[in-house]
Every structure is written in C-alpha cells, then in structure tokens.
Amino acid sequence: MLARTDSRGRALLLLIVATLVAGGVGTRLVWWQVVERDHLAMLALQQLARQEEIPADRGEITDADGVLLATSVELKSIFATPPSVEDPESAAALLAPLLGLEVGDLRRALDADDPWVWIKRRVEPATSDRVAALGLRGIGMLTETKRVYPVTGVAPGTTLAAQVLGFVNADGAGQYGIESSWDEQLRGLPGSVTAQEDVIGRQIADSIRQLTEPVDGSDLRLTLDAGLQHLLEAAMYDTFRRNAAKGVTGIVMDVETGAIRALATFPSYDANAFARFVPELYTNPAVTRQYEPGSVMKAFTIAAALDAGAITTEDRFRDDNNLRLAGVRIQNADRYTSPYGHGRITAGEVLQLSNNVGAAKIGLTLGRQRLYEAFRRYGFGSPTGVDISGEASGVVWNPDGQNGSGDLTAAQNAFGQGLSVTALQLAAGYAAIGNGGTLVTPHVIAGWTTPDGTYHPVEQPPGERIMREETANTMVELLTSAVDDGIAQAASVPGYSIAGKTGTAQIAGPVTERVRVGTNAKGDPIYEKRKVTRYIDGWIDSSFIGLMPASDPKLVTLILIHRPATWGQYQMAERPDALFRSLAPRILDYLAIPPDRQARTAVAR
Amino acid sequence: MAIVGARPAPRFGLLGRRSRVRPQPARAARRQAGAGRRRREMTGASGLMAIIAAGALLALFYLSQSGHVAATGYEIDDLQARVAELRADQQQLVYRIAEARSPAVIERIARAKLQLLPLPMNSVTFADSRSTDNQRR
Numbered sequence: 001m002l003a004r005t006d007s008r009g010r011a012l013l014l015l016i017v018a019t020l021v022a023g024g025v026g027t028r029l030v031w032w033q034v035v036e037r038d039h040l041a042m043l044a045l046q047q048l049a050r051q052e053e054i055p056a057d058r059g060e061i062t063d064a065d066g067v068l069l070a071t072s073v074e075l076k077s078i079f080a081t082p083p084s085v086e087d088p089e090s091a092a093a094l095l096a097p098l099l100g101l102e103v104g105d106l107r108r109a110l111d112a113d114d115p116w117v118w119i120k121r122r123v124e125p126a127t128s129d130r131v132a133a134l135g136l137r138g139i140g141m142l143t144e145t146k147r148v149y150p151v152t153g154v155a156p157g158t159t160l161a162a163q164v165l166g167f168v169n170a171d172g173a174g175q176y177g178i179e180s181s182w183d184e185q186l187r188g189l190p191g192s193v194t195a196q197e198d199v200i201g202r203q204i205a206d207s208i209r210q211l212t213e214p215v216d217g218s219d220l221r222l223t224l225d226a227g228l229q230h231l232l233e234a235a236m237y238d239t240f241r242r243n244a245a246k247g248v249t250g251i252v253m254d255v256e257t258g259a260i261r262a263l264a265t266f267p268s269y270d271a272n273a274f275a276r277f278v279p280e281l282y283t284n285p286a287v288t289r290q291y292e293p294g295s296v297m298k299a300f301t302i303a304a305a306l307d308a309g310a311i312t313t314e315d316r317f318r319d320d321n322n323l324r325l326a327g328v329r330i331q332n333a334d335r336y337t338s339p340y341g342h343g344r345i346t347a348g349e350v351l352q353l354s355n356n357v358g359a360a361k362i363g364l365t366l367g368r369q370r371l372y373e374a375f376r377r378y379g380f381g382s383p384t385g386v387d388i389s390g391e392a393s394g395v396v397w398n399p400d401g402q403n404g405s406g407d408l409t410a411a412q413n414a415f416g417q418g419l420s421v422t423a424l425q426l427a428a429g430y431a432a433i434g435n436g437g438t439l440v441t442p443h444v445i446a447g448w449t450t451p452d453g454t455y456h457p458v459e460q461p462p463g464e465r466i467m468r469e470e471t472a473n474t475m476v477e478l479l480t481s482a483v484d485d486g487i488a489q490a491a492s493v494p495g496y497s498i499a500g501k502t503g504t505a506q507i508a509g510p511v512t513e514r515v516r517v518g519t520n521a522k523g524d525p526i527y528e529k530r531k532v533t534r535y536i537d538g539w540i541d542s543s544f545i546g547l548m549p550a551s552d553p554k555l556v557t558l559i560l561i562h563r564p565a566t567w568g569q570y571q572m573a574e575r576p577d578a579l580f581r582s583l584a585p586r587i588l589d590y591l592a593i594p595p596d597r598q599a600r601t602a603v604a605r
Numbered sequence: 606m607a608i609v610g611a612r613p614a615p616r617f618g619l620l621g622r623r624s625r626v627r628p629q630p631a632r633a634a635r636r637q638a639g640a641g642r643r644r645r646e647m648t649g650a651s652g653l654m655a656i657i658a659a660g661a662l663l664a665l666f667y668l669s670q671s672g673h674v675a676a677t678g679y680e681i682d683d684l685q686a687r688v689a690e691l692r693a694d695q696q697q698l699v700y701r702i703a704e705a706r707s708p709a710v711i712e713r714i715a716r717a718k719l720q721l722l723p724l725p726m727n728s729v730t731f732a733d734s735r736s737t738d739n740q741r742r
Contacts, residue, residue, distance in 0.1 A: 068703035074693040125697055143689070150703035152710050160707065230708035 048196040055145065056188030059217035061165060061178065064261075064446060067226040070149050070165055070179070070271075076128035076141040077121040084138030085110045091136050098130050099123065110138075121170070122146045145172070147179075149271040151226060154233040158268045161229055163284040164222075164388060164444060167271040175274075176282045178220065178444065181389040185448055188217035218448040221455075223259035228252060228590055232262040235583040236559075240266040242573040243564035249286045249423045251558040252587060255431040255547065258440035258460065260386075261555070287384075287391040290420035291541050291562070294505030295333075297416030298359040299479060300429060302347045304374030305366040307471040313478070316344035317361040325360075326408040330415075332356045333504070336569070348478045351501060352486030356415040363414025364407055368399040371410050377466050378429045379439050380421050385461070386442045394421040416503060423543075427558045430545045433479070434499070434553030437472035438463035475499075480550040491544055491577035493584045495595035499553065500546030502577050504570060507539040507563060538566045544576035548584055551596040557584065 032040065061070035078099065085091050088110035096103040099120045109117050122144055123131075132141065147168035151160040159165075166177025174183035191214030236250040252262040265285050269277035305311040321341035323330040332341065332355055342353055350358035363371045375381065381396035396419045399409035412418035424442050432439045440463040447457035467475075479499035483491050488502045511534045514527040543560040547553040559576040566572050588595075704710065715721040 067706065068699065071696070071700060071703070073696040073700055074689070125693070143693070148700055150700050150707065152704065152707040154709050160709070227708055230712075 045196070049194055050197055051192055051194045054191035054193060054212075054214045055172075056190050056214040057216040058145070058147065058168070058172070058188065059186040059219040059448070061186075061220045061222065063222050063224045063226040063229070065225065066221075067151065069151055069161065069222070069224075069226070070147060072145050072147050074143050075122040075125065075146050076131075077144045078119040078123060078128065078131055079140050079142060080110055080117050080119050081138050081140070082110050082112050082114055082117065086137050091139065094134055094136065095119065095131065095139070098127055153268060153270075154230060155237045155266060155268060157270050159271045160226065160233065161224060161263065162268050162271045163265050163282070163286075164224065164263050165271060166282070166389070167274045176390070177284060177388055178222070181387055182220060182445065182448075186217040186220065188451075189215040191215070216451040218450050220448050221446045222444050223254075223261060223446045224263070224444060225261050228262040228587065229264065231586050231590060232583070233264040233266075235579060235586075236264040237266050239559075239561060239574050239576075239579050243561055244573070245561050245565070246563035247285055247289075248562065249289075249558070249560040250583075251286060251423060251427045251556075253427050253431055253442060253556050253558075255434035255553050255556050256440070258428065258431060258442045258463075259446070260442055260444045263444070283390055284388055285562075286423045287386055287388050288422070289562075290392050290394050290422055291507070291560075292417055292419065292505040293421050293426055293543065294416040294503035294541065295354045295356075295359075296426060296430075296501045296503030296543055296545050297419075297421075298351060298354065298414070299433065299475060299501050300375060300378050300380075301359050301363045301366075301371065301414040302350065302478065303433065303467055303471055303475045304371055304378075305362050306347070306474060307374070307467045308366055308370055310366040310370070311347060311362060313347055313474060316346055317350070317358045317365075319343060319345050319355055319357045319361075321357060323357045323360055323411065325411050326405055328408055330356055330360050330411060348481055351478050351482040354482075354487050354502060359415040360411035363410050368407055368410030371414065372396065372398055375413065375419070377439075378432065379425055379466075380419065380429070384422075384424055384428050384442050386424055387445045387458075391424075392422055394425055395419060416505060423558055423560050426543075426545060427556050430547060430558070431556045432463075432466055433472050433475045434547040434556055435463075435472070436469040437465055437467040439466045476547060476550055476553065479547065483546070483550075488544065488577050490575060491546055491580045491584075493548070493581055493588070495597050496548055496584070496588060497550035497596050498546050498548050498580075498584065499550035500544060500577070500580070502575075503541075503543045503545075505541050506535040507541060508533050509536045509539055511536060538570075539563055540566060540570055542570070542572065542576055544580050546580055546584065548588065549593065549596040554593060555587065555591075557587065559583070 058072045060068060060072075062068055078095075082088070088107055092103050092107035092110055095101070096106045099106075101120065106119070109119065119139070128141060131139065149159040149162070149165060149167070152158075153160045153162065162177075164177050166179035166181075167175055168179055169175050172187065174180045174186060179186065191212040192210070193212070194210040232250045232252055236248045239245070240248040248264075248266050250262070250264040251260065253260050263284075263286055267281060269281045274282065302311075306313070319332070319341035321332050321335050321339060332338065332353075334353070341357060342349070342355065345353065345355060345358050347358075347362060349355070350362065366374070375396050381394055383391045383393045385391075396413070397403045397409055399406050399413075409418055428439060428442050431442075441460050443458065443460060445458050447455055449455045476499045479501055480497055482488050483498045483500050488500055491498055491500050491502075510531050512529050513532050513534070515530045515532070516525050517528045518526050520526055541560060541562050542564060543558065545556065545558045547556050557580065559579055561572070561576055564572040
C-alpha cells in the first residue's frame with residue numbers, strides 16, 4: 001500500500017503532465033485556428049472550389065436585310081476514358097458507324113493507355129443523342145460551341161460569301177475575312193465563376209464566391225445582300241466552269257457610299273468544313289490578289305489628263321501602232337487587223353478602240369510624274385481600307401524612281417501594264433468616276449449591335465475628291481460611248497445605259513529559257529537553262545467594269561476572269577463583257593432600278 | 606466545493622476527532638439561506654438549459670435551411686442544364702431555318718420540286734412614273 005504523500009506527488013506530476021499536454025494541444029489549436037486560419041481556409045477552398053470560365057456568345061453576322069450568315073451552335077464532343085471502357089472492341093463496333101470512324105482506329109484509341117481521349121468533336125445532335133442512348137461506360141460528352149454558316153453557296157460544297165466571312169477555328173479565334181478583322185467585337189468578353197463543387201462536380205448553390213458575368217459579342221450587319229450575292233455567285237460560278245478558269249472575281253458596289261452589295265470569288269470553300277480545303281482558298285482574291293489590270297486603266301489615264309487640263313475631248317493623237325520608247329515597241333491589241341493604227345483619234349476613240357498607243361501618248365502628254373501622282377491619288381498603290389483582312393496595296397512604280405524607266409513606265413502604265421492593282425481598287429476608282437469624282441472607302445460592314453440592343457452604324461471616313469465633277473461626268477460619257485459604239489458593245493444592256501471598259505492583260509509566269517551566260521575559249525557562246533519570269537501566251541486576266549445606269553450611276557460592277565482556257569487571239573468560252581450583259585439585267589431587276597433608255601416592250605408573263 | 610442541496614460534511618480534526626456540534630437556532634437560519642441560494646442556482650441552470658436549447662434549435666434551423674438551399678441549388682443546376690439543352694435546340698432550329706432560307710436551297714426546291722423557272726431576261730416592265738402621274742390628272 002502506497003503512502004499518502006506518494007499519491008499526492010503522483011497526482012501532482014500527473015496534473016503537470018496533463019497541463020503541459022493540454023497547453024501544447026491548446027497552443028497548437030490556437031496556432032492553426034487563429035494564426036494560420038486564413039492560410040488554411042485558402043488551402044481548403046483551393047481543394048473544394050474551382051474557377052470556371054463562362055464563355056461569351058460570339059456575335060452573329062447578318063446581311064443588310066437581317067438574313068443570318070454566321071451564328072454559333074452548341075454541340076456535343078465525345079470523349080473516352082480508356083481505363084473505364086469495359087469492352088473496347090464492342091464499344092468501338094457500336095460507336096464507329098455512328099460517328100463515321102474506322103472501327104480499328106477507334107478500338108486502338110479505346111485500348112490506349114491514355115487516361116482521356118477525344119473520340120469526335122462537335123457532332124450533330126442526332127448523333128450525340130444516339131451515342132448517349134448506348135450508355136457505354138467510359139464514354140462521355142462535353143458541350144462545345146461551333147461556328148456555323150447556314151447559307152448554302154451556289155457551287156456544290158460551298159457556303160455563301162465564304163471568302164468574305166472567313167471562319168472561326170477550333171480555339172474560337174476568327175480566321176480570315178470579317179471573322180478575323182472583326183474578331184474582337186464578335187467574340188465578346190468571357191466571364192468566370194469561382195464556386196465550391198460537390199464530388200460529382202456540381203456547384204454548391206450557397207458557396208458561390210465570385211461571379212463575373214460574360215459580355216457577349218456584338219452582332220454584325222453587313223452591306224451584302226444575300227439575294228444579290230446569290231445572283232452574282234451563280235453567274236461567276238457558271239463562267240468559272242465554262243471558261244475552265246483558275247479563278248473568277250465579281251464585285252457589285254454602291255458608287256455613292258462604297259458599300260459592297262455582293263462580292264463573289266471562285267474557287268471557294270465550305271466555311272463549315274474549312275479544314276477539308278487548301279489554305280490558299282481562305283483568302284479573298286478581290287483584296288489580296290494583285291494583277292496587271294490592262295486596258296481598264298485607260299479610263300484613269302484619260303481622266304487624269306482631262307482633269308489636269310492637259311488634253312480636251314477634242315484633241316487628237318496620232319496612232320500608227322508604233323510607239324518606241326527606250327528600245328521597247330508599244331503596239332495595239334488589234335495590230336493584226338489594223339497594223340498601221342487608226343490615224344488621229346480622240347480620247348473617246350482611245351476608249352472605244354482600247355488603243356494602247358493613244359493611251360500612252362495621252363499619258364506622256366500629261367507627263368510621267370503627273371500621271372504617277374494621279375494614279376496614286378486615285379488609290380492605286382495603297383490599300384483601300386476595306387474592312388476585310390489581308391488587303392494588298394498593289395504596286396505603282398514612280399517612273400523617275402529606282403524601279404522606274406522614265407517615259408516607258410508612264411506609257412506602259414497608261415494602258416494598264418507595268419503596275420499591279422487589286423480588283424477592289426479598280427472598283428473603287430470606277431465608283432469615283434460614277435459618283436462625280438469622290439474616292440469612297442469600300443466596306444462590307446454596315447454596323448454592329450451591342451448586347452444591350454443598341455445599333456451602331458459604321459462611320460466611314462469622308463470621301464476624298466480625286467477629280468473634278470466635270471471630269472468625272474465627261475468620263476462617264478466617254479465610257480458610255482465605249483460600250484455603245486466601242487469594242488465593249490457586248491456589255492450593252494437593252495433599256496439601260498452602261499458606262500464601262502474591258503481589260504485584258506497577259507500574266508507573267510515562270511518559264512525555262514536558254515540564256516547565254518558567256519563564251520568558251522573558242523569564242524562560242526555558252527548557254528544555260530534558267531527559270532525566268534515572262535509573259536506566257538494564253539495566260540490572261542480578262543475583265544470588265546461597268547457603271548449602271550450610266551445616266552445616274554448607282555452601281556459599279558466588276559467581273560474578272562483569271563487565266564481562262566484560251567485559244568487563238570485570246571478567245572475564251574465567255575468573255576466578261578458578255579457575262580455582264582446577262583448578269584446586269586438580273587441585278588437591275590433585283591434592285592428595282594428602272595430603265596433609263598427606251599422602255600422595253602416585253603411584257604411580264 | 607459543497608454539493609448543492611447536500612448536508613454539510615462532518616468536520617474532522619487533525620487526529621480524526623469529531624468536531625463540536627453548533628447550537629440549533631443558527632441551523633434554521635442557514636437552512637433558509639441555503640434554500641434561497643438553491644432557488645437562485647436552479648433559476649441559473651434553467652436559463653442555461655434554455656440558452657442551450659435555443660442554440661440547438663437555431664443550429665437545427667440553420668442546418669435545415671442550409672440543406673434546403675443546397676437542394677434548391679441542385680434543382681437550379683438541373684434547370685440550368687435544361688435551359689442550356691433547350692437553348693442548344695433553339696440554336697439548331699435557327700440554323701436549320703437559315704439554311705432553309707438560303708437562296709440556293711430555295712432555287713433548288715423551286716426548280717426540282719415546284720418545276721419553276723427563272724423569268725426570262727427583260728421580262729420585267731417598269732411603269733413609267735410620269736405617265737402614271739398624267740393618268741392621275
């Protein structure tokens with residue numbers, strides 16, 4: 001039996017130990033619960049809470065009348081977690097026909113060691129419903145947004161105005177066309193939510209800590225008219241096939257505002273399945289392709305000379321089909337039928353005959369520097385500022401500059417050679433002639449509507465006067481006579497006055513030539529085969545630009561056929577002026593622009 | 606510490622000798638004082654119990670509300686999923702409508718199903734507004 005004093009000592013000892021332990025635990029508790037509280041709370045939140053992005057809806061694109069050209073839909077993307085798939089072989093056999101995949105490829109994907117794989121992304125709702133109905137273990141679905149272009153194009157497997165609109169890639173970024181140039185406004189600002197989630201990933205309602213609402217993108221309204229676009233595409237695709245051409249471009253533009261009502265290019269692509277097409281098709285040749293325009297430039301040469309007072313419409317220029325400058329002989333396109341030229345001809349006749357020598361002489365009469373400055377003023381050599389991405393500036397050489405050849409450069413430029421332009425620059429230049437001398441900015445965006453419903457019309461920069469009104473009016477008259485009495489008669493439209501000009505220019509390309517590189521010891525010449533760039537027979541750009549109706553121009557229409565199949569003296573299946581003759585009445589009827597010449601007698605049936 | 610309501614413990618001296626009993630009149634007064642103290646202590650204990658009970662009720666109420674909010678949250682979650690589903694369906698319908706309104710589709714149906722043809726060239730006649738004005742006069 002222990003003594004009483006022993007018991008007290010032990011009790012005291014026990015008390016001290018217990019106090020120390022309790023004190024230690026208490027101190028630790030204070031440490032975690034008070035001192036480290038915030039840090040631990042943050043760690044706990046990091047484990048439970050998750051931040052999720054709330055995507056903003058991308059804005060829609062409509063035509064001038066509200067026809068939907070581009071929108072976004074939510075589709076299911078199918079994924080697999082291979083370790084959870086119970087029977088990869090039967091799962092592959094069931095899924096493959098539904099998803100249009102090879103059974104073998106799918107089985108390999110499901111057999112793989114990867115913890116997670118995409119099976120097929122953005123499938124049609126009917127397909128995803130069928131996959132869900134299978135109830136396969138290890139197969140899941142996530143919702144993803146897809147940009148779609150609902151309006152079918154004229155050519156099989158294309159969408160309407162694909163090269164104007166561009167497309168949106170898998171990451172949601174706008175590529176090419178308007179989707180690229182207006183990407184910032186269209187995509188909006190994504191929001192975010194930070195909240196705690198339960199074990200199956202559902203947000204716990206009363207745990208939401210931070211919510212930032214997304215700001216949806218703005219809807220764009222274009223100046224394009226889907227109906228007119230369809231008409232133009234139908235005509236351009238028809239001539240593309242008939243001419244077996246490498247490419248075609250058609251533009252219909254309002255001369256007063258620069259609003260592009262239709263812009264068609266072929267070959268084109270399906271923006272809903274852009275990955276199936278070569279990237280070369282993504283660009284819009286109307287703004288990216290630079291080419292030598294040929295005779296359509298003669299109108300600007302004459303306008304510049306008239307505007308500067310260097311010539312009058314009565315002045316005559318001697319055309320003997322033989323102008324030599326710096327060792328180069330300039331001749332007319334009709335040199336085989338008129339080998340000695342056409343004698344003394346006026347500026348109007350230069351346009352009617354599409355006379356190279358006459359145009360060159362007018363250009364030289366004006367002066368090479370003044371001609372160069374006038375061309376720059378008319379917008380050549382600079383981007384037009386159109387709201388489509390990838391616009392080229394074209395090239396106009398200063399005749400007295402490093403790449404210029406003095407008068408030869410000016411003379412060649414005067415009839416549209418030795419310089420390059422884009423189709424849209426030409427359309428804008430002719431629009432200036434049609435509207436009384438003001439260079440307007442071509443555009444396809446009419447305005448945008450912000451998510452709050454406010455419509456903001458795009459304010460275009462004020463047009464720049466590039467020639468006197470009197471000069472522009474005179475040019476319209478001269479161009480009208482070029483269609484009525486000149487070589488562009490094929491473009492005349494019954495009941496309407498048309499002012500226009502044809503243009504044909506050879507295209508340079510790579511050719512292999514034997515080039516003399518020196519002489520041997522005996523003095524015999526040594527030749528080598530080299531690739532050089534030369535104009536190639538049969539390779540042409542053939543175009544027509546018309547203002548209609550000429551009495552009060554409202555529209556400028558450009559038709560360009562790039563490298564059609566040709567024979568003989570640049571014969572082709574359908575010339576652009578002939579195409580214009582069939583297309584123009586449809587455009588005029590569609591827009592209800594009444595005839596300005598003798599009323600037609602035909603009665604609607 | 607004395608136990609509430611118990612009789613005072615017998616007091617022992619250092620050698621274990623019982624202490625002397627005090628006179629009777631003082632005991633009655635002490636008993637009265639003890640009863641008062643006991644009543645006060647009883648009242649304090651009841652108050653404490655009431656507070657504990659109220660706290661427990663509040664805690665239960667909070668838990669039930671919290672559970673209700675969480676359950677409603679799941680309901681909202683389900684409804685939001687349904688809204689998203691319907692929204693996706695609506696997007697599909699808008700897409701299908703726009704597709705059906707494509708000029709190319711309309712033309713194809715008009716030609717193939719309805720046997721329609723485009724009007725021949727120059728088939729539209731515009732009324733002369735001047736002659737119409739003259740007729741009005």
